[in-house]
Amino acid sequence: MLAESLFFSAVLFVIGVVGVLTRRNAIIIFMCVELMLNAVNLAFVAFAQVYGMAGQVFVFFVMTVAAAEAAVGLAIIIALFRHRKTVNLEQINLLKG
Amino acid sequence: MLLSGVQEAAQHAAAGTAMDWLWLVPVLPLLGFVLNGAISLFTATKFGPADPSAAGHGHGHGADSHASDGHDHAHPEPHRLAWLSSIIGPGVLIAAFGVAVAVFMAYRAGAGEHGEPVVQNYFQWVVTGDLSISASLMIDQLSLVMLLVVTGVGALIHVFSVGYMREDPGYPRYFAYLNLFVFFMLVLVLGASYPVLFVGWEGVGLCSYLLIGFWFSEKANADAGKKAFIVNRIGDFGFLVAMFLLFSNLGSLDFTTLRSTAGTLQPGGVLVTTICLFLFLGCTGKSAQMPLYVWLPDAMAGPTPVSALIHAATMVTAGVYLIARSSFLFALSPVASLTVVVVGALTAVFAATIGLKQWDIKKVLAYSTVSQLGYMFIGVGVGAYAAGIFHLITHAFFKALLFLGSGSVIYAMHRAYHATHSHDDAQDMRNMGGLKKHMPWTFGLMWIATLAIAGVPVFSGFFSKDEILTSVFVRARESTLAEAHWFGIPGNVVLYVCYALGLAAALLTAIYMTRMMIYTFHGPNRSGEKERAHLAEAPWVMTGPLVVLGVLSALGGLLNLPAFIPVKSTAVLEHWLHPVVGESALQITNGAAPEISHSLEYTLVGIAVLIAALGIWFAFYRLKPEELVPKSQSKPEEGFDRVLEQKYFVDEGYARFIVNPTLTTSRNLLWRGIDVGLIDGLMVNGGAWTARAFGWLGSALQSGQVGTYAWVLVLGVLAVLGAVTLR
Numbered sequence: 001m002l003a004e005s006l007f008f009s010a011v012l013f014v015i016g017v018v019g020v021l022t023r024r025n026a027i028i029i030f031m032c033v034e035l036m037l038n039a040v041n042l043a044f045v046a047f048a049q050v051y052g053m054a055g056q057v058f059v060f061f062v063m064t065v066a067a068a069e070a071a072v073g074l075a076i077i078i079a080l081f082r083h084r085k086t087v088n089l090e091q092i093n094l095l096k097g
Numbered sequence: 098m099l100l101s102g103v104q105e106a107a108q109h110a111a112a113g114t115a116m117d118w119l120w121l122v123p124v125l126p127l128l129g130f131v132l133n134g135a136i137s138l139f140t141a142t143k144f145g146p147a148d149p150s151a152a153g154h155g156h157g158h159g160a161d162s163h164a165s166d167g168h169d170h171a172h173p174e175p176h177r178l179a180w181l182s183s184i185i186g187p188g189v190l191i192a193a194f195g196v197a198v199a200v201f202m203a204y205r206a207g208a209g210e211h212g213e214p215v216v217q218n219y220f221q222w223v224v225t226g227d228l229s230i231s232a233s234l235m236i237d238q239l240s241l242v243m244l245l246v247v248t249g250v251g252a253l254i255h256v257f258s259v260g261y262m263r264e265d266p267g268y269p270r271y272f273a274y275l276n277l278f279v280f281f282m283l284v285l286v287l288g289a290s291y292p293v294l295f296v297g298w299e300g301v302g303l304c305s306y307l308l309i310g311f312w313f314s315e316k317a318n319a320d321a322g323k324k325a326f327i328v329n330r331i332g333d334f335g336f337l338v339a340m341f342l343l344f345s346n347l348g349s350l351d352f353t354t355l356r357s358t359a360g361t362l363q364p365g366g367v368l369v370t371t372i373c374l375f376l377f378l379g380c381t382g383k384s385a386q387m388p389l390y391v392w393l394p395d396a397m398a399g400p401t402p403v404s405a406l407i408h409a410a411t412m413v414t415a416g417v418y419l420i421a422r423s424s425f426l427f428a429l430s431p432v433a434s435l436t437v438v439v440v441g442a443l444t445a446v447f448a449a450t451i452g453l454k455q456w457d458i459k460k461v462l463a464y465s466t467v468s469q470l471g472y473m474f475i476g477v478g479v480g481a482y483a484a485g486i487f488h489l490i491t492h493a494f495f496k497a498l499l500f501l502g503s504g505s506v507i508y509a510m511h512r513a514y515h516a517t518h519s520h521d522d523a524q525d526m527r528n529m530g531g532l533k534k535h536m537p538w539t540f541g542l543m544w545i546a547t548l549a550i551a552g553v554p555v556f557s558g559f560f561s562k563d564e565i566l567t568s569v570f571v572r573a574r575e576s577t578l579a580e581a582h583w584f585g586i587p588g589n590v591v592l593y594v595c596y597a598l599g600l601a602a603a604l605l606t607a608i609y610m611t612r613m614m615i616y617t618f619h620g621p622n623r624s625g626e627k628e629r630a631h632l633a634e635a636p637w638v639m640t641g642p643l644v645v646l647g648v649l650s651a652l653g654g655l656l657n658l659p660a661f662i663p664v665k666s667t668a669v670l671e672h673w674l675h676p677v678v679g680e681s682a683l684q685i686t687n688g689a690a691p692e693i694s695h696s697l698e699y700t701l702v703g704i705a706v707l708i709a710a711l712g713i714w715f716a717f718y719r720l721k722p723e724e725l726v727p728k729s730q731s732k733p734e735e736g737f738d739r740v741l742e743q744k745y746f747v748d749e750g751y752a753r754f755i756v757n758p759t760l761t762t763s764r765n766l767l768w769r770g771i772d773v774g775l776i777d778g779l780m781v782n783g784g785a786w787t788a789r790a791f792g793w794l795g796s797a798l799q800s801g802q803v804g805t806y807a808w809v810l811v812l813g814v815l816a817v818l819g820a821v822t823l824r
Contacts, residue, residue, distance in 0.1 A: 020807050029803075093801025 005046035012039035026077050026087040030070075037066050115203035116215055119234055121196050122244065123283040129189035129276035136178050136185075137269040176268045183263070186272030187255035190279060194248040201241050212238065212676025214353060216289050223292070227348060235289035235352065239677040242486060242670070243286035243418055250410045250493050251279050253642035257501050258402040260639035261508060271311060271400065278304035282411050286418060290351035291340050294419070298336065298383065301412045302329050308407060309399040321398035328392040332382015339375035342368070356425050364429045365581070373426050373433030377440075380416030386474060387444045390467045391748055397459040401504030404459060409466045409500050410493040417473040417489050421482045424681035431581035434478050434685070435591055438569070439583070441474025442595035442602070447745075449605035453612070454734065454741035457524050458503045461613045465550065466496060468602055472565055475599055479578060479592065480685030481568030482678035483657070483671040488561035490670075491653040495546040495558055498646035502543040505635040505643065506617060509536055513624060513631035521625075526613065527728040531622035535632035538640050540618045542647040547614050549650045551607035552709040557653030562603060563705050564659060569596045570701055571691040578685060600708055607712020612720055620722025661698050 012035055019032030041059045048055030081087050176182070204215065214237035223230040236244075255275065262271050281300025288294035302325075310322030344350055346368060347358050362369045380386065385393035396408045407413070420427055420437065427434050448467035455461045469492050476485030509532070510523040521528050533540040549556035552563065573579055573592035581588040622629055634640065657670035683690070725731075734742045743749075 017811060021804065021811060024804070089803045092803075096799060096801030 002046055002050060006043060009039045009042040009046065012036075012042065024088050024090050026080065026089055026092075029089065030073055030077065034066060034070070037062060114207050115196070115199035116207070116217075116236060118196055119200055119217055119236060119287070120219065122193050122200065122248065123234075123280050123287065125189040125193040125196070126276045126279040126283065129185050130273050130280060132185050133182050133269045133273035133276060136182060137267070137273055140176070140178055140269070174266060175264050176266055179263055179268045182269040182272045183259045186276060187252060187259060189276060190248060190252040190255045193279070193283075194245075194252045197241075197244045197248045200236065201245060204236055204241060214289075214677075216351075216353065228344065228350075230290060230292050230350065232293060233289040233351070234287040234293075236287070237677055238674050239418075239421060239486070240286050242490065242674070244283065246490055246493050247279065247282050247286060247411050250497050250646075251282075251406060253645055254402050254406040254410070254497060254501065257405075257504070257639050257642040258400075260636050261402055261504055262400060265400075267311065271308075274304055274307045274311070275403070275406070278308065278407060278412070282415075285415055289353070291343065292350055294422070295336060295340070298379075298415060298419075299333065301407070301415065302326065302333070302383070305329075305396065305407050305412055308403040309396045311399055311403070318398040321392075321395040325392040325396050328389050329382045332379045332389055335375040335378025335382070339372050339379065342372045342375065346372075352422065359425045359429065362426075362429055365431060366429075369426060370430040370433050373423070373430045374436060376419065376423055376426070377416075377433065377437055380419055380437075380474070381440065382416075383419075384413050384416030384470050384474070385467050386416070386440050386471065387447060390444060390448065391751060393467055394460055394463040394744070397457070397463050401459065401500060401507060404463070405497045405500030405504065408463070409496040413466065413470060414473065414489045414493070417470070417477055417485055420474070420477040421486055421678055424477075424480075424482050424678045427477075428480060428681035428684040431578045431588060431685075432583060434480060434578055435581065435583040435588055437474050437478030438578075438595050439478075439591060441471040441476075441478055442598040443471070444468065445471030445475065445602035446598050446605065449602045449609065451741055451744050452609040453605065454738055456526050456728070456742075458506065458526050458529075458613060458617060459500075459524055461526075461609060462496070462499055462503060465499075465606065465610065468606060469496065469550070471602065472562060472599065475569060475595060476565040479569050479572045480576065480682050481565060481572070482682055483668075483674045484561065484564040484568050486674060486678075487657045487670050488558075488565055490656065491549065491557035491561040491650070494646055494653050495549040495556075495650040498542060498546040498643060498650050499550070501639070501643055501646065502539050502546065505536065505539045505639055506532060508635050508639070509539075509632050510624065512633070513628040516631040517625070517627045519625065519628060522728055525728045526616040527725055527731055528624055529617045529622075530620045530624070530722055530725065531618070532632065533618040534622075535629075536618075536634045538634055539643065542643045543618070544614060545647045546650050547610045549653075551610055551713060552603055552705055553713075554706055555651075555654070557650055557656075559706075559709075560654035560657060560659060563702055564657065566596060566599050566603070566705055567659075567693075567698065567701050568691075569599060571693055572686065575691070576686050600704065603705060604708045604712045607709045608716045611713045611716035615716060615720050615722050616725065620725070623725065623727045625727075659698075659702075661695055661702075 016032045016034075016036030016039060019035065020029050023029055023032065041062055044055040044059045044062070046055075048059075077087055080092065084092060086092075214235050216233055216235045218231045218233040220232050221229065222232040255272075258271070258275065262268055265271065278301055281297045281304060283297070285294055285297025285301060288297055306322045306326040309325055310319045313319045313322070340350060343355065346362070347355060349355055349358065359369075382389045393408060393413065397404055399408070427437070445468045448464045448471065452461050452464035452468065455464060469488070473485045473488050473492070476482070476488055506529065507523050510529065513519075514521055514523055545556065549558035552559045569592055573589045573596060576588075579587075579589035579592060583591050622632075624632065655669075658664060658667045660667050733739070740746070
């Protein structure tokens with residue numbers, strides 16, 4: 001059961017990473033980041049089955065942080081959109097050195 | 098500070114006498130400096146000569162104020178507080194002289210009876226590690242003699258300055274510097290240790306620089322000041338090294354301790370010779386001996402009373418004083434002593450030959466000073482320390498008289514030129530002639546000084562010069578110097594040669610001094626028809642000090658009459674100085690007082706007198722003032738005369754072989770190579786360039802593309818993971 005769970009978590013994580021790397025839309029990248037977080041959550045829960053409850057407790061923390069991050073992140077993206085009329089990250093490079 | 102010093106001194110044997118007031122002697126001139134300096138600072142509207150733009154033209158060298166105000170427009174106003182400086186400036190010096198006399202009397206009457214020095218500690222100056230130097234003054238027989246000469250001659254020259262400088266707009270500044278000079282000179286002669294002496298030594302150098310460049314708006318004067326300062330630095334380096342060596346080997350720097358511990362040094366050893374030679378290097382700088390004499394003739398750019406006080410009577414004799422003060426070291430090193438004699442003898446002859454062909458009246462006297470200083474070094478070199486100091490004193494009298502007399506002449510010449518708006522050179526002897534009718538006092542007094550310096554009997558210079566020459570002769574026959582070898586040459590041969598050089602210098606001295614007198618005072622007047630009417634004797638405030646110095650120049654010999662004169666008190670000065678230098682002098686003469694037969698002594702004296710007479714006769718016989726033409730019409734010299742007039746081209750040689758190579762190296766290697774190339778280029782700009790390169794690299798990474806950052810991040814994580822897993 002553990003091996004399957006971890007395999008599934010890894011697949012989810014890689015999908016998230018590939019999404020972050022290849023997409024240009026801020027919302028989609030944001031969703032991919034969430035995907036990576038949930039892949040980690042899955043790994044935590046799977047390990048909790050074997051090593052005790054600490055993993056499950058950690059998942060709650062991750063979910064809390066993810067919720068906060070979602071609030072802040074989406075707010076930023078909305079502000080960005082209002083400003084630039086786009087969420088395409090290729091066109092947002094004000095911090096270019 | 099001073100109070101505690103007085104309390105400390107109160108425990109001394111000298112308590113309750115005038116010696117407690119010793120500190121007042123240097124402090125009075127310092128007070129004068131502060132007051133005059135304040136007047137100068139708070140009233141100055143313009144610093145320096147009033148009209149710098151006009152000072153540069155019309156005069157060949159403009160060595161005197163009178164030369165620089167020779168133009169007929171906008172001539173400078175005298176300072177409005179000049180009367181106050183006239184009181185303060187000479188006043189503090191006269192007071193200091195009074196205190197010095199009181200100190201002298203107290204010392205003679207009291208504790209100094211047995212010859213112990215009295216040291217007064219005022220405060221701890223430097224305490225670090227093993228080194229402890231206190232600011233302390235010392236009175237002994239030698240410093241008392243110097244004290245009286247410095248304050249006495251100094252006071253006379255200050256009074257003279259009142260007449261000479263009164264018209265100058267920088268009058269209070271002048272007296273401020275002059276007072277400061279006397280303060281440092283007193284620190285020099287009273288200091289109880291080498292470092293305190295060195296403070297005075299450097300201080301007088303500073304004042305010399307300030308006063309040579311007193312009319313600094315003319316570049317030649319400022320350059321002359323700089324030259325004096327820089328040349329003296331070479332000598333001071335030697336002095337410092339000598340002090341370091343003394344401290345590291347003997348562990349102390351004050352004179353009383355060193356006197357008692359110097360015996361632990363190996364006599365004739367390398368160490369003591371090195372110390373003495375480095376000390377002597379300091380003396381060659383300050384006292385203008387070869388090869389460092391070049392600054393003194395240029396120092397004539399200062400006001401004439403300054404030349405009299407600093408560059409003839411006091412400061413330049415500091416080297417002679419230093420050697421007499423260090424006699425306990427020099428007596429241990431025959432080689433160093435012989436070096437002193439040889440350098441002194443060569444300088445005496447060399448400078449005297451240059452003096453033969455100078456036309457500037459002050460330049461003649463400058464080279465004469467260099468030559469006479471050479472004499473003093475012969476004296477202290479052969480261990481006749483008292484004779485050297487004796488010549489120092491008589492020289493202070495007659496050379497101050499000669500310089501002040503020449504100042505009087507320049508003053509008169511300048512006034513005459515000023516009245517007729519002429520721009521001729523007031524210092525060139527070719528423009529003078531026949532002044533005896535116009536300035537009888539100056540004429541008579543300067544002849545006294547000339548006879549004294551030429552060594553004509555009964556005048557002071559005769560006794561002192563004769564004593565030096567006799568000492569050389571006596572020590573060539575029997576002394577530690579005669580037994581030693583100097584670069585492989587037996588010491589007695591060296592001394593006989595130096596004796597001959599001394600005689601040659603005496604002959605040349607008589608010739609060039611008589612030449613100066615003939616061209617200045619005798620023959621027809623060459624200053625011009627209109628000017629002649631304006632030539633007159635200087636005011637009494639200037640002639641008065643001349644009279645006093647004239648009496649001293651004539652009678653100064655009484656201080657130290659030779660033994661062959663049938664009077665009761667002979668060799669007074671020598672006996673007086675015996676506690677300080679007698680032991681060292683005896684060490685050189687192998688413990689016995691030098692004995693020579695009266696017949697030999699009469700012969701030596703006879704030779705000296707003959708030579709002086711010969712020189713004066715020769716000058717009168719050869720020189721024809723009637724044939725001389727004013728400076729503007731005279732032809733340039735040719736042949737060897739030209740070499741002499743151009744001072745053997747020594748300055749040019751120094752410029753070519755020392756100054757220019759130094760400048761070229763500094764410019765091309767140190768400035769362009771190391772400073773601009775290495776430090777500015779490689780290190781300062783190189784550092785900036787490296788930082789900029791890294792900055793460019795860093796900013797290139799910041800593309801602003803979040804996608805790229807993500808890629809870098811992921812690749813980084815993969816690399817770390819890979820490194821951890823595949824390890």
